[in-house]
Amino acid sequence: MIVGILKEIKEEENRVSMTPAGVEVMKKNGHTVLVEKEAGIGSGFEDEVYRKVGGEIIDKPHGIFEGAEMVMHVKEPLPSEYPLLQKDQILFTYLHLAAAEELTKVLIRTGAICIAYETIQKDDKSLPLLTPMSEVAGRMAIQQGAKYLEMAQGGDGVLLGGVPGVAPATVLIIGGGVVGINAAKMACGLGAKVYLLDTNLDRLRYLSDVMPKNCFLLMSSPAAIRDLVRKADVVVGGVLIPGAKAPKLVTRDMLKTMKKGAVLVDVAIDQGGCFETSKPTTHSHPTFIVDGVVHYCVANMPGAVPKTSTLALTNATLPYALEIADKGWRRAMKENPEIKSGANVAKGKVTYKAVAEAFGLEYVLIDNLL
Amino acid sequence: MIIGTLKEVKAEENRVSMTPAGVEVLRHHGHRVLVEKNAGVASGFENEDYAKAGAEIADTPHEIFKKSEMIIRVKEPQPSEYEFLRKGQIYFAFLHLAASEALIHVLIRKGSINIAYETIQEKEGSLPLLTPMSEVAGHMAIQEGAKYLEMAQGGHGVLLGGVPGVDPATVVIIGGGVVGINAAKTACGLGAKVYVLDTNLDRLRYLSDVMPENCFLLMSTPAAIRELLPMGDVVVGAVLVPGSKAPILVTREMLKKMNKGTVLVDVAIDQGGCFETSKPTTHSHPTFIADGMVHYCVENMPGALPKTSTLALTNATLPYALEIADKGWRKAMKENPEIRLGANVVEGKVTYKGVAEAFGLDYTPIDKIL
Numbered sequence: 001m002i003v004g005i006l007k008e009i010k011e012e013e014n015r016v017s018m019t020p021a022g023v024e025v026m027k028k029n030g031h032t033v034l035v036e037k038e039a040g041i042g043s044g045f046e047d048e049v050y051r052k053v054g055g056e057i058i059d060k061p062h063g064i065f066e067g068a069e070m071v072m073h074v075k076e077p078l079p080s081e082y083p084l085l086q087k088d089q090i091l092f093t094y095l096h097l098a099a100a101e102e103l104t105k106v107l108i109r110t111g112a113i114c115i116a117y118e119t120i121q122k123d124d125k126s127l128p129l130l131t132p133m134s135e136v137a138g139r140m141a142i143q144q145g146a147k148y149l150e151m152a153q154g155g156d157g158v159l160l161g162g163v164p165g166v167a168p169a170t171v172l173i174i175g176g177g178v179v180g181i182n183a184a185k186m187a188c189g190l191g192a193k194v195y196l197l198d199t200n201l202d203r204l205r206y207l208s209d210v211m212p213k214n215c216f217l218l219m220s221s222p223a224a225i226r227d228l229v230r231k232a233d234v235v236v237g238g239v240l241i242p243g244a245k246a247p248k249l250v251t252r253d254m255l256k257t258m259k260k261g262a263v264l265v266d267v268a269i270d271q272g273g274c275f276e277t278s279k280p281t282t283h284s285h286p287t288f289i290v291d292g293v294v295h296y297c298v299a300n301m302p303g304a305v306p307k308t309s310t311l312a313l314t315n316a317t318l319p320y321a322l323e324i325a326d327k328g329w330r331r332a333m334k335e336n337p338e339i340k341s342g343a344n345v346a347k348g349k350v351t352y353k354a355v356a357e358a359f360g361l362e363y364v365l366i367d368n369l370l
Numbered sequence: 371m372i373i374g375t376l377k378e379v380k381a382e383e384n385r386v387s388m389t390p391a392g393v394e395v396l397r398h399h400g401h402r403v404l405v406e407k408n409a410g411v412a413s414g415f416e417n418e419d420y421a422k423a424g425a426e427i428a429d430t431p432h433e434i435f436k437k438s439e440m441i442i443r444v445k446e447p448q449p450s451e452y453e454f455l456r457k458g459q460i461y462f463a464f465l466h467l468a469a470s471e472a473l474i475h476v477l478i479r480k481g482s483i484n485i486a487y488e489t490i491q492e493k494e495g496s497l498p499l500l501t502p503m504s505e506v507a508g509h510m511a512i513q514e515g516a517k518y519l520e521m522a523q524g525g526h527g528v529l530l531g532g533v534p535g536v537d538p539a540t541v542v543i544i545g546g547g548v549v550g551i552n553a554a555k556t557a558c559g560l561g562a563k564v565y566v567l568d569t570n571l572d573r574l575r576y577l578s579d580v581m582p583e584n585c586f587l588l589m590s591t592p593a594a595i596r597e598l599l600p601m602g603d604v605v606v607g608a609v610l611v612p613g614s615k616a617p618i619l620v621t622r623e624m625l626k627k628m629n630k631g632t633v634l635v636d637v638a639i640d641q642g643g644c645f646e647t648s649k650p651t652t653h654s655h656p657t658f659i660a661d662g663m664v665h666y667c668v669e670n671m672p673g674a675l676p677k678t679s680t681l682a683l684t685n686a687t688l689p690y691a692l693e694i695a696d697k698g699w700r701k702a703m704k705e706n707p708e709i710r711l712g713a714n715v716v717e718g719k720v721t722y723k724g725v726a727e728a729f730g731l732d733y734t735p736i737d738k739i740l
């Protein structure tokens with residue numbers, strides 16, 4: 001198969017959808033890989049490195065869309081790319097269609113096979129192409145909390161880990177999933193007093209087995225949250241309900257009871273945020289203050305550390321891309337239900353239920369197209 | 371004794387030299403304590419808290435200077451206060467006189483008793499009133515490194531701790547003293563690959579006993595530094611040669627071999643810095659880029675976290691302040707060699723050798739005055 005790697009054009013997006021190491025694997029399996037010029041620069045990969053492993057460097061996105069049977073991206077296509085998408089072409093990337101009606105309709109019109117990273121799902125319900133980005137975001141959340149606690153940044157001037165003789169900061173992490181456990185590991189590693197809340201008792205039991213002694217595990221409830229936000233120096237929102245908007249777990253009323261200069265890090269902001277007062281921000285203007293509380297609500301947090309994020313993402317996407325390239329999309333979907341669950345729009349039909357429901361469009365079972 | 375606590379007036383200085391808890395202890399010993407209005411606000415202590423502990427709140431610095439036998443402060447006197455300094459009055463604070471000729475001449479003329487936090491020294495050579503601030507700065511160094519590795523901040527986009535499947539960042543810490551060990555603990559806790567360099571083999575042995583497995587200990591030599599820098603994502607300069615300028619350990623030439631977007635954190639900047647390309651910065655403009663490297667060279671790093679720093683500092687200063695108040699400065703110096711070493715300028719004489727030598731002034735051993 002001919003696989004095309006596009007350069008990301010969304011603002012503040014420096015990741016790339018395939019590394020030279022990935023190109024090498026593709027070539028070994030007999031595929032041709034087209035790489036848009038400078039696609040890997042933000043992640044530390046020069047064109048020359050792609051060329052050495054057999055990638056063909058293409059000047060313009062047109063060349064990629066015209067030449068490739070499967071186009072890979074990190075982010076969804078932007079309007080400038082809409083006219084370039086072709087019928088029966090595979091598009092494999094993050095799409096987040098449930099929040100993008102216009103894009104959904106464009107994809108229907110093109111007749112392309114659109115497979116979304118974020119809906120690929122394993123038997124155990126985990127989302128293998130979201131996990132690595134949640135790991136990065138969870139770890140970053142604590143670094144942001146530590147930084148924005150500085151007084152010049154609006155914070156209340158507490159050192160996360162404390163020093164001998166002075167108490168460490170209190171970190172409250174709501175949600176004990178991938179984001180939560182990674183945030184907790186970092187906060188514990190820095191020496192903070194960490195409260196980790198989850199509603200799943202089995203998950204709490206597991207966390208209790210693996211987390212260090214400065215991690216306290218509590219059943220999540222509005223009462224528990226109300227009680228702990230008052231004591232916290234950093235609050236991390238790490239909840240995800242797959243395919244739905246994040247619930248508002250910290251209300252404006254609770255905010256009023258918090259310490260002035262506490263820091264809220266809303267990792268759920270890509271799903272609308274889990275604090276009532278959250279609004280999306282960017283890496284160049286990451287924070288704002290409401291009721292004296294610093295809000296860090298950067299959409300797409302992992303974009304800030306593209307070297308790590310690109311490797312983490314492509315470690316997870318490559319096996320799927322390879323399977324699709326080896327087998328073609330039909331057989332890959334027939335044989336691998338995980339890939340099948342990635343089908344969002346195919347041959348002009350919406351094949352993912354939540355997306356169809358979100359916009360009142362007709363839903364066609366992907367099995368009918370295979 | 372009547373003890374006065376002044377509000378800090380230096381830019382970005384939010385610490386305070388005495389907490390309400392300290393006031394309470396001094397009161398128990400029968401002393402009177404004056405606290406300037408709003409002196410503790412930025413560190414989280416209201417006037418009311420001080421009043422409850424038995425302090426008298428004074429409206430102006432002038433009043434504090436007029437009534438107190440001992441002034442306790444975080445920073446040196448500022449020019450606006452020179453006129454208030456007076457003969458026989460004790461001034462107990464960070465003075466850093468070796469860097470400030472104008473101030474020395476003022477202190478000589480005034481005939482006051484100036485005891486510097488930073489030259490108080492324990493028998494084994496440690497500096498007990500610098501230690502807590504070095505602890506805070508060491509922790510912070512890694513938090514800053516993590517933040518400024520973000521691409522929007524000029525860094526090259528690596529997550530300090532990595533994620534499963536992706537290498538963590540490499541942190542090179544030059545100097546294994548108080549700053550170095552605290553930076554290393556923090557970096558290890560975040561999961562980075564950490565190198566600590568020191569020239570003292572016994573110290574390396576101790577570090578090897580107490581540090582986690584992701585901390586690698588090396589004898590510091592120019593060759594070792596040269597070899598490690600190209601691998602580093604964050605480099606922390608943590609060397610202190612007591613009483614003199616920091617040695618330049620990383621030259622401009624060495625930067626050429628390093629990855630663009632590496633973050634250099636120069637904790638030695640208060641002593642002139644240990645990277646050739648360092649220049650002092652502030653918390654509001656903390657970084658600059660030179661030769662492709664992000665430089666974080668904020669003077670007075672702990673000032674950003676006044677809540678933690680105030681407690682850490684006053685935990686260490688209070689026992690000395692108490693001894694001076696209980697015994698008077700002469701008896702305290704006679705009986706406690708640590709306090710004696712704090713004497714910098716006393717009754718018009720320079721009593722600290724390093725300071726006298728720095729400006730070619732007459733040196734008078736403090737014992738001649740006692």
